[in-house]
Amino acid sequence: MINTYHENDRHCQECGLILIGRSDKKFCSDQCRASFHNREYSQNSESIRRVNRVLKRNRFVLEKLVSQGKFQIHKKKLEELGFNFDFHTHSRRIQDGSKIIFCYETGYHRQSGDEYRIVRKELI
Numbered sequence: 001m002i003n004t005y006h007e008n009d010r011h012c013q014e015c016g017l018i019l020i021g022r023s024d025k026k027f028c029s030d031q032c033r034a035s036f037h038n039r040e041y042s043q044n045s046e047s048i049r050r051v052n053r054v055l056k057r058n059r060f061v062l063e064k065l066v067s068q069g070k071f072q073i074h075k076k077k078l079e080e081l082g083f084n085f086d087f088h089t090h091s092r093r094i095q096d097g098s099k100i101i102f103c104y105e106t107g108y109h110r111q112s113g114d115e116y117r118i119v120r121k122e123l124i
C-alpha cells in the first residue's frame with residue numbers, strides 16, 4: 001500500500017511534516033515550536049495594541065472634555081472628536097437601571113436623546 005496522507009496522521013503545526021512519536025507532539029522540532037509561538041505572540045500583541053489605541057483615544061477625548069469643564073456632550077460631537085463607542089473597559093449599572101460605560105476612570109452616561117453626561121469615578 002502506498003503511504004499517502006491519512007486523516008489520522010498528525011502534522012507539525014508549523015511546517016506540516018508528519019509527526020512520528022509521542023501522540024501529544026505538535027511540532028517536528030524546537031525551531032518549528034519557536035516560530036509558531038513567536039508568530040502567535042506577535043499577532044496577539046498586535047490585536048491588543050489595536051484595542052489599546054482605541055481605548056486610549058476614548059480616554060483622551062473624555063479627559064479633554066473634563067479638563068475643559070464640559071460634562072455634557074452630544075453623541076455626534078463625541079464621534080467627531082474620534083470617540084469610538086464600540087470599545088470600553090467596564091460598566092456600572094446604576095439605581096435607575098441604566099448603565100455608565102467607562103474607559104478607565106472616565107465614563108459616559110446616556111441621557112435623553114443622544115446627549116451624554118461625562119462621569120468620573122475611581123477604578124474598581
Ligand SMILES: [Zn+2]
Nearest residue numbers: 012015028032
Ligand atoms: Zn515542523
